[in-house]
Amino acid sequence: MPTPLLEIKDLHVSVEGTEILHGLSLSVNAGEVHAIMGPNGSGKSTLTKVLAGHEAYQVTSGSARYKGKDLLALEPEIRAREGLFLAFQYPLEIPGVSNTYFLRAALNAHRKHRGQPEMDAAKFLEVLKEKAKQVDVDPALLNRPINEGFSGGEKKRNEILQMLMLEPTLGLLDETDSGLDIDALKIVAHGVNSLRSKERGFVVVTHYQRLLDYIVPDYVHVLFQGRIVKSGKKELALELEKKGYGWIEEELAAANPGSVKV
Amino acid sequence: MVATETTTDVLLAAFENSKASAGPTWLHVLRAQALDAYREAGLPNIRQEEWRYTPLTSITRQTWRVAPPDAGATLRLIDIARLLPVGMEAPRLVFVNGRFSTRLSTQGRLAAGLHYLSLRDALESKGPSAKVVQAHLARHAEIESEAFTALNTAFFEDGAFIHLERGHDLSQPIQVLHLNVASEAALSQPRSLVLLDEGSRAKLIEIHAGIGNAPRLQNSVCEIVVGERANLSHLLLQHEDDAAVQINMHRARVDKGGAYASRVFSLGAALTRNNAHCVLNGEGAEATLGGLFLGRGTQHLDNHVYLEHAKPLGTSRQLYRGVLDEKSRGVFSGKVVVRPGAQKTDAQQQNNNLLLSDDAQIDTKPQLEIYADDVKCSHGATSGKLNEEALFFLRSRGLAEREARSLLTYAFCAELIEAVKPETLRDALAKLVQARFE
Numbered sequence: 059m060p061t062p063l064l065e066i067k068d069l070h071v072s073v074e075g076t077e078i079l080h081g082l083s084l085s086v087n088a089g090e091v092h093a094i095m096g097p098n099g100s101g102k103s104t105l106t107k108v109l110a111g112h113e114a115y116q117v118t119s120g121s122a123r124y125k126g127k128d129l130l131a132l133e134p135e136i137r138a139r140e141g142l143f144l145a146f147q148y149p150l151e152i153p154g155v156s157n158t159y160f161l162r163a164a165l166n167a168h169r170k171h172r173g174q175p176e177m178d179a180a181k182f183l184e185v186l187k188e189k190a191k192q193v194d195v196d197p198a199l200l201n202r203p204i205n206e207g208f209s210g211g212e213k214k215r216n217e218i219l220q221m222l223m224l225e226p227t228l229g230l231l232d233e234t235d236s237g238l239d240i241d242a243l244k245i246v247a248h249g250v251n252s253l254r255s256k257e258r259g260f261v262v263v264t265h266y267q268r269l270l271d272y273i274v275p276d277y278v279h280v281l282f283q284g285r286i287v288k289s290g291k292k293e294l295a296l297e298l299e300k301k302g303y304g305w306i307e308e309e310l311a312a313a314n315p316g317s318v319k320v
Numbered sequence: 321m322v323a324t325e326t327t328t329d330v331l332l333a334a335f336e337n338s339k340a341s342a343g344p345t346w347l348h349v350l351r352a353q354a355l356d357a358y359r360e361a362g363l364p365n366i367r368q369e370e371w372r373y374t375p376l377t378s379i380t381r382q383t384w385r386v387a388p389p390d391a392g393a394t395l396r397l398i399d400i401a402r403l404l405p406v407g408m409e410a411p412r413l414v415f416v417n418g419r420f421s422t423r424l425s426t427q428g429r430l431a432a433g434l435h436y437l438s439l440r441d442a443l444e445s446k447g448p449s450a451k452v453v454q455a456h457l458a459r460h461a462e463i464e465s466e467a468f469t470a471l472n473t474a475f476f477e478d479g480a481f482i483h484l485e486r487g488h489d490l491s492q493p494i495q496v497l498h499l500n501v502a503s504e505a506a507l508s509q510p511r512s513l514v515l516l517d518e519g520s521r522a523k524l525i526e527i528h529a530g531i532g533n534a535p536r537l538q539n540s541v542c543e544i545v546v547g548e549r550a551n552l553s554h555l556l557l558q559h560e561d562d563a564a565v566q567i568n569m570h571r572a573r574v575d576k577g578g579a580y581a582s583r584v585f586s587l588g589a590a591l592t593r594n595n596a597h598c599v600l601n602g603e604g605a606e607a608t609l610g611g612l613f614l615g616r617g618t619q620h621l622d623n624h625v626y627l628e629h630a631k632p633l634g635t636s637r638q639l640y641r642g643v644l645d646e647k648s649r650g651v652f653s654g655k656v657v658v659r660p661g662a663q664k665t666d667a668q669q670q671n672n673n674l675l676l677s678d679d680a681q682i683d684t685k686p687q688l689e690i691y692a693d694d695v696k697c698s699h700g701a702t703s704g705k706l707n708e709e710a711l712f713f714l715r716s717r718g719l720a721e722r723e724a725r726s727l728l729t730y731a732f733c734a735e736l737i738e739a740v741k742p743e744t745l746r747d748a749l750a751k752l753v754q755a756r757f758e
């Protein structure tokens with residue numbers, strides 16, 4: 059067996075003293091796409107943020123290894139430069155910081171980390187324009203401050219644009235599909251698919267099976283009350299779409315009385 | 321206050337021996353009145369509301385002398401070049417310790433309608449400027465209520481005199497550099513007049529800077545009149561350090577339909593107190609006042625703004641932002657007064673502060689006093705830390721924490737910098753401010 063790209067074991071995570079993830083395990087190999095579904099508040103964003111290194115989320119026990127190394131020991135920026143990328147569920151507006159400026163600084167930080175020379179401004183703009191076209195982002199938006207005055211869909215496409223520029227090894231997409239119209243959904247999915255390769259892996263958080271028609275996952279997991287309680291192939295997503303989460307709750311209660319509040 | 325009394329006596333003796341004691345009779349009378357007013361009032365103290373947050377210990381703990389005449393004699397052009405944000409091409413008046421330096425100044429090709437010289441030269445001139453000085457000096461700034469203005473009026477040696485005649489439009493910005501250089505504790509008191517006649521337009525860049533480690537106290541007063549439909553854009557760059565104490569009074573009157581824009585960039589000093597006093601004195605007059613103040617170490621930066629709408633249909637915009645690091649302290653006190661009858665006034669005032677450390681402190685006091693009923697006024701103040709989520713976002717894209725912090729801190733300042741014109745000046749300011757956060 060090759061080393062998994064991402065291997066999470068029995069991860070417990072708390073926010074402000076409240077435990078949100080109660081022993082989550084997940085293994086993602088290079089080349090795979092894993093979808094994570096689950097009801098609101100089950101801990102999906104918590105998982106993606108703790109993997110990206112957000113300080114508000116404290117790991118109280120368990121481990122997460124990335125390319126065989128202890129991911130949790132790395133600063134967020136080192137995780138990023140090592141190829142981990144999180145597309146946020148709620149992209150922030152950051153007044154005063156231009157998209158173009160920040161993205162070039164980010165890209166050059168990645169390149170420096172890999173021992174590559176900086177990309178000059180002209181070359182950068184050329185690449186940026188090309189990728190912006192790919193996700194249908196108006197280049198004029200990019201001179202504006204990060205996400206300032208962007209529509210909901212533009213913000214999501216901007217996340218994907220950043221991903222295309224940084225070409226991560228592990229992409230974590232947190233509900234990138236929510237708020238997108240059907241055309242934008244296809245564009246975003248196409249952007250993600252263009253990066254799929256046997257070296258790369260993706261964890262795609264979504265509430266809707268529809269996205270998975272376009273980004274076809276290898277595995278689907280159900281995150282429920284801070285744990286992965288069910289895993290399957292892409293058909294599981296169809297079943298969830300049809301039946302909701304009630305039946306999973308019932309299954310759990312039957313298997314393990316008292317462990318789940320019904 | 322013992323030290324202060326000594327300083328006054330020292331100043332008096334120095335003054336009587338100096339060339340400044342020459343001059344017309346009306347000025348002698350004015351100086352005597354000012355000295356009386358100063359003696360009467362003494363230095364302000366923290367028991368006075370306007371000075372509550374700004375103790376003057378950095379002034380009172382030592383005796384100040386005027387710098388000897390040869391201080392700064394060895395300064396070369398190259399020493400001042402780096403202090404001029406738009407470079408050596410634009411015309412400049414350079415004052416060293418409050419005294420005009422012919423050697424370091426240049427008038428360039430003097431534009432039509434422009435009188436641009438030292439105040440003392442204007443006073444001594446045979447032309448009309450002497451009369452103009454008499455008509456305006458200390459007619460706008462108050463000596464009775466402002467002790468520092470009184471002190472300046474009693475003892476100033478020189479300063480800039482800028483007078484643009486009716487209808488003239490200056491294409492090039494003009495620069496005034498106040499440079500303080502001394503080998504021991506020295507006080508300088510520049511006194512300037514900026515007068516724009518009806519329908520004229522000008523851009524003024526004023527720079528306060530210091531060289532050396534000896535304590536420097538600058539107590540400057542600048543009186544400004546923006547005539548009917550005239551337009552003055554005034555940028556003040558305070559490029560100082562921990563050896564400096566700066567007390568500044570900018571006193572502006574804007575006549576009917578005139579517009580005055582003032583932006584102050586304070587890069588930090590042991591103590592900075594900037595008083596901006598602006599009266600919209602005619603219908604439809606406009607003022608845009610703003611400033612960025614950056615403190616670190618134990619620096620203290622105080623911005624006091626008084627803006628008065630005396631006549632109807634005036635517009636005023638204020639945006640002041642402070643960035644305070646380490647143990648520095650900031651003060652913002654802004655008062656907008658709308659006089660009875662100043663209907664259709666549109667006034668906005670905003671102060672935002674960014675505290676980069678737990679030990680940094682800001683006292684902010686935006687105030688509105690409205691005596692007219694048909695007006696649109698708003699004000700607000702915020703103080704906070706860097707947005708942790710934004711910081712995380714930038715780091716999650718690969719930016720080092722330091723870089724992310726510096727980017728966000730600069731972003732907080734960006735609005736004030738971006739509004740600066742021309743581009744060369746804006747870029748120079750951006751560099752200076754960026755360098756502070758690296």
Ligand SMILES: Nc1ncnc2c1ncn2[C@@H]1O[C@H](COP(=O)(O)OP(=O)(O)OP(=O)(O)O)[C@@H](O)[C@H]1O
Binds near residue numbers: 098101104147
């Ligand atoms: N920074 C935080 N501070 C306090 N509570 C938090 C924080 N982040 C998450 N939580 C709590 O943790 C729980 C899980 O939140 P999380 O955002 O991970 O859910 P989610 O599965 O992504 O939900 P959704 O589908 O609505 O996006 C929720 O109860 C939420 O209120």
Ligand SMILES: [Mg+2]
Binds near residue numbers: 102104232
């Ligand atoms: Mg979520």
